[in-house]
Amino acid sequence: MIEKLISFSLRNRVFVLLISAVLFGWGLYSVQTNKVDAIPDLSENQVIVFTEWMGRSPQIIEDQVTYPLVTNLQGLPEVKYVRGSSMFGMSFIYIIFEDDTDVYWARSRVLERLNSVGNALPEGVTPTLGPDGTGVGHVLWYTFDAPGMDLGEQRAVQDWYVKFALQNVEGVSEVASFGGFQKQYQVTVDPNKLTYYNLTVPQVIQAVRANNNEAGGRKFERSDIGYIIKTTGYLKSAEEIENIAITTNNTIPVRVQDVATVQMTGESRLGIFDLNGEGEAVGGIVVMRYGENAEEVISNVKEKMAEVSKGLPEGMEFNIVYDRSGLINESIASVKNTLIEEMIVASVVVFLFLFHWRSALVIIIQLPLSVAIGFILLNAFDISSNIMSLTGIALSIGVIVDDAIVMVENSYRHLAEASKRNSE
Structure with missing residues (x-):
């Protein structure tokens, strides 16, 4: 031959x-x-379902969230097995499909099944699909160099400006934020004062929730000009929360400040992000979408960073701490x-x-x-x-x-x- x-x-x-x-x-x-x-992608062909129910112990998460989801997600076509993991306030379900299954077809089938399991979960608990990335999809990590800017402000810039801009880059599945503080209003209730005014914690929560919304009115015309009536009721400061009336006692309103202390603080954290032993830092992780070209995605993200950096506060710059393009x-x-x-x-x-x-x-x-x-x-x-x-x-x-x-x-x-x- x-x-x-x-x-x-x-x-x-x-x-x-x-x-x-x-x-x-x-x-x-x-x-x-x-x-x-x-890095070769040797990860399994999987779809992740993430469910958050903050404040609950792992055992409650296991019994009321993880177990119902695992039992309902079994039996999907081309599924090899389903794994579940429960932790404080969070549940993760890993649905492993056959290797030759299209990942987006698999995600659509999981989403269809999730639409029918809502009644089996506690009220207010909504499972969501994880990003369409892989275990080796973390192609770029970055932090901010921002002398004189506190961690809360850096995290706000990351969550409300940088993250949305980088997620629009072709091939990027998700930009995960890390570090810093997520600003929030914290209402610390005094139980003795609640007892004195004969109030409960749900009443305080309902009062704050009812006073933090907007309502629409109607439209009317005057002198050939149309006007739209609406009410603006979003809370904008701690003082506004303090002045919310919970109930009336002998024609005297009982306000939030009478039974609680209101302050601006950061959300509770389970850990911090330290950079080179020099202190805390704020940044993000760019997760590449399944099946994309890592070199092109990293190049496009860097171009977008150069564009985004023009709108950053003065003195704030990107600092790339991990870049797979070098390797x-x-x-x-x-x-x-x-x-x-x-x-x-x-x-x-x-x-x-x-x-x-x-x-x-x-x-x-x-x-x-x-x-x-x-x-x-x-x-x-x-x-x-x-x-x-x-x-x-x-x-x-x-x-x-x-x-x-x-x-x-x-x-x-x-x-x-x-x-x-x-x-x-």
Whole structure:
């Protein structure tokens, strides 16, 4: 079979060269379009369901949230198994699908099932789908350099400005905020005063909630001009909360300030984010969407950061603390250098030992052509250029070089012997 293939190639050299040129061009296109990442995605094909019910113990979360969700989500098509995890105030459900299942089809089926399990959960508890990312989707971390700005202000800038801007970047699934304080109004109720005024905590909550809303009116025209009537009732300061009337006692209103203390504070935290031992920092984690090109996503995020930084408060700058593009570029550069070095070394060795430039040219053509065909197969099987695949290509280059040197030397020797016999 091999002899017939060699014989056919020798008789049809133009055809072989044409096929090689087509494969090389196809390979170059595959190199440009192949997804580039540093870490191979070996995570399972999963959909995460996240449910928050703050203030409840893990056992209550397990009994009233995790267990009903796990039992209802079982039986979905192409599901391998369902796992659940409960912790203080939060529940996580991991639905593992078959490897060849489309992730967005899987998410739609999970969402359909979640619409029918609402009655099995406590009132006010709503499960939500996690981001459409993977376990290796954290491609970029950043913090803020903001001297003189407190952590609450930095977190507000992150949550209400930077996060929304970066989430619009193509290929970004989520921007998760971390660090700092999330500002909130805290009402600390005095139980003794509640007893004195014969009030309960639910009454205080209802009074605050009822006085923090807006209501629409009607539209009327006057002098050919339309006016819209509305009431603005959103609370804007701690003083407004203090003056809310809870009830009336002998025509005297009992206000929130009579039974509680109102102050601006930060939401309770379970941990802090420390940067290089220099103190707390505020920032975000950019999560790449499933199946995207990590190199392109990181590049687009950096461009968006340059645009967003123009609207940041004076003195506030981005500080990138983790950037996977550096590892990606090093991996690609390693393969390029290995290919070039081995092409030069193999060609020099063949030329010095054989003094035949055409034999050296065979190796120079064979190496890049083999790598190009490798990238065609990577695209065909939807495999990204990562540390594992690029390392395999780098190792195969050494095997190709050894094979090329042996085959070229052997062919050259047989041709030389045949030429010598013919001359005799």
